[in-house]
Amino acid sequence: MLGTQLTALTDGHPAGLTDALDLVAGVDAALAHGLARVGEADAAALASLAAALGTTPLADLVAEAVDKICAGSVTPEHLAALAGARSALLGAAHDALLGQLDAALGRGRVPWSPAPPAAPSPVLAGARAWLHEVAVTGWRGVDHELVAAAGTPVEAALAAPESRRLAVLLDGLAAELRACVPVAAMPQVPARRWADLWARGVLLAQDAGAVDPVTEVDRVDGRLLPLGVDVHEHDTAMQIQVHAILEPAAGGPPRLVRTAVGAAKVDTIVGPALWRLLQAYPTLLAALAQRRGVTVADLPVRGADLRWQDDRAQLDGPVDPFAAARVLLPGAQAAATAPLDRHPAAIAEPVLLEGYAVGDHDGDLVLELDGRPLAVAVDRLPSCGPLTPELVAASSACLGLLRWDDGRWRLQPLAVRATVKRKAVDVHTGDWACGITDAKVAKAEAKAGDAVAVLRERAGRLLRR
Amino acid sequence: MADVDDAGWARRSSVRVVPAARPRKLAKVPFVELADGRLQGVVSSGSDIERVYVSSLTSGTHAYHCSTNNNRPCGGLRGTPCKHLEALADEAILQYGLDRVARYLRVDAGDGVTTGAELLGRLDARHEPTQAAVVFSRFLRHLSYLEVPSSTTPLPELHWFPSTGAGR
Structure with a gap:
């Protein structure tokens, strides 16, 4: 950039x-x-x-x-119309x-090519009823009872793979409300955020709203060059989204694509332990940890979203994401967002920044290009990787995602080239995908014990009794 | 509730409303939560691997209870909170931080409180039997998340929930 x-x-x-x-x-x-x-x-x-x-x-x-x-x-x-208007x-x-x-x-x-809607799911009515109750009550009136009432629709939606999106959204929203009860006592409510989640929930809970993401109109073969990985999580869900360049085997311009894999979790599984939830995708994790390309065959794709299938992927040679971004990103073909997903919060566009000065604007870390500042979204650096605000501050090149929120653009770093103790190092958010590579952090993690293993042991003993 | 006083808070989509749980060892107390108006959770028995205790402390009234998941009262309750309740409070402070736990229970922790036992000592707490079933079923529900299969369906809504806390 x-x-x-x-x-x-x-x-x-x-x-x-x-x-x-x-x-x-x-x-x-x-x-x-x-x-x-x-x-x-x-x-x-x-x-x-x-x-x-x-x-x-x-x-x-x-x-x-x-x-x-x-x-x-x-x-x-009426509520569907209101949610639709706001979303429009x-x-x-x-x-x-x-x-x-x-x-x-x-x-x-x-541009986006329309897909046929999926069949309505029987679990949606419960979600609609809860969202209705919430809208009538208002955030300021939310109490323990209303929060607890989310449990049944969440459980039902989570059990049906086609309503996973809705389940994950409702569970995330309910957990925030639970932590904020009594909401009336809060000095102010996160009104934009909660209304965003509410409106999206209402749309996803419409019978016609479910566009099946599996509806595959397209399949691709080619070489995938990962640029970086964006990590999302709330108490009961996590997802990694890998942004990459796809060189189609059939020729044509490189495509800017992404692929996401995710897992359910609980709130006590945090930090580098998140990667252990994704062991079903060893090729993808190895590509991140070893910074290698991947040859993919016959992968379904919708817009920019490749639907990952680990058995259709093979590790390829080493790829320097910075070099890939420098050479291929400017000419790469992006794809439009799915109509329902269009929201400023969904914007996450990969860019490479070099030759900047690191600055500080009222306590905010900024990267300045020709004196023009771009704020760094340090609050989007994940706890499961080695990339810290300090490394960004010591960096000379940064691969990141452009994001927009509340009137301004920010850069969410995915990788930096930095100078540490007079040595140049590359640090990526996905470096620990196959295990922690920093001895000090690994030791601290080992001391804390394996949360996933402890809970699986407890589940094995206590569930299904 | 980190930047709740910030004026832009109400107009941002991606604010962190609830800080992520802090990592802690789960062996002794596999489950802690602030929910339904209670600090509640499950404490593994020190002597029997098959047994767990269900402990809870109600916000505001500070009524406490501890029993096995089969509703047999904990033998450690002798007019004061038992060691399971202390362990529960200790782990809650590790997981959520003292401020959040104290705020939820509506207790003025004051200075010098760092452990669960000290926090319990500040309460005018009384014993009041409650059903273990509600809490225990929430624990089983909690564990059942680990049985949900992983997925390759993109979840665009998770863009509202960035992972955060690097270098913590």
């Missing part, structure tokens, strides 16, 4: 973005208060939302929903921001 590109990215917001986000904030506030009795300010905010969507296909649905909600009668259809605004914000990013970087993007 060049200084001129960073300037193009950070010079001004896309037109209408601020207005769209203000409308979203209005919905967020209404959800914080609850829809049981909509106050004047919230009613005005919802009316503005309906007006803003007046020229879209959602116009009539949303106008009616807002009318009825403000009059005190909330049906599931954020989807548009996503498109505008990603368009700005593509224009700045000169990144080409293949």
Whole structure:
């Protein structure tokens, strides 16, 4: 990424973005208060939302929903319309921001090709009912009972593979609410975040909302060059998402792709132990830990998402992710986001930064290209890897993901080339995928014991009795 | 609840609302949680590998109880919390930090409190039998997560839940 590109990215917001986000904030506030009795300010905010969507296909649905909600009668259809309206605004914000990013970087993007919806799942009704109750109550009214009521729909959704996304989302949201009860006592609620999760949950819980991610329209062969790995986790789920360049065997331009594997977990499994939950994917983990390429054969792909199958992957020669990014990233073909997934929080675009100065802006670590600062998302450095804020501060090259939140772009580092004790080292978030390579950390981990093994022993003795 | 006072908190999608649990040894107390208005969990018996104790301490009222998972009362309860409850409180402090545990129980921990026993000592606690079944079934539910098969379905919603805490 060049200084001129960073300037193009950070010079001004896309037109209408601020207005769209203000409308979203209005919905967020209404959800914080609850829809049981909509106050004047919230009613005005919802009316503005309906007006803003007046020229879209959602116009009539949303106008009616807002009318009825403000009059005190909330049906599931009205809530679906409200969630849809909010998601449409954020989807548009996503498109505008990603368009700005593509224009700045000169990144080409293949449009999305529609897929047929999956069959409705019987577990969705329970989730819809809970989300309904939550919206009517409002975040500020959430109590132990309402949080506990999430248990049954989560369990049902988790048992059905096609509703895994919904299960993981609801469980993450419920855990946050549980920790915050009584929410009324909080100085402020994370209104944007919880409304994001609520709205996505409502859409995923619609019978027509489930687009089966397995619907494969495409299969690819080729060589995969991993750039870096992004790690996600909450109390009961984790996922690693590997961003990579795919050189298609059939020829054509390299493709910017990603592949995700994940596992259920519990809150006491944290840090490097996370990797042990992914032992079903040895080839992928070895590629990360050893920084090697992978030859893949006949892998399903939807948009940019390769669906990983370890038995269709073979380890290839060493790959320097920095070199791969330098040579192949500028010409790599990206792919559009699935329609339902469009939200600014979903933007995670790989970039390589070199030749920057490391700075400090009011305590925030920033990388400066031609004097233009880009804040580092140090809060997105995972505890399962060796990459620390200190290493980023000592770095001269950084591979990372561009992200956007609350009005600004930030860089989430996935790897750095840094100077430590006068020696150049490369440090990647995935370096410990096959075990901790730092003796001191390994010793501390060994002392803490194997959480997964202890819990499996307990499960073996106590479950199914 | 790290940056709850930050003005931008309400307008950000990716804020960490709940700090991740801190790593701790699980052998003695495999399960601790702050839920349903209680600090509750499961403590492995020191003498019988097949036995576990279910211990709980209610927020606000500070009523405590400890029994086996078959509802046999713990012999260590003699007008004061037993060693299982102390172990539970110790591990809760390790996992969540003293502040969060004290806030949840609604107790003013004050200075000089670092261990579970010291925290229990600050309470005007009383014994009140409760059913072990609720807590024990939550523990079994907890363990059942380890039996859920891993998956290659991308979970876009996890972008709201970044892993954090490098170098901790």
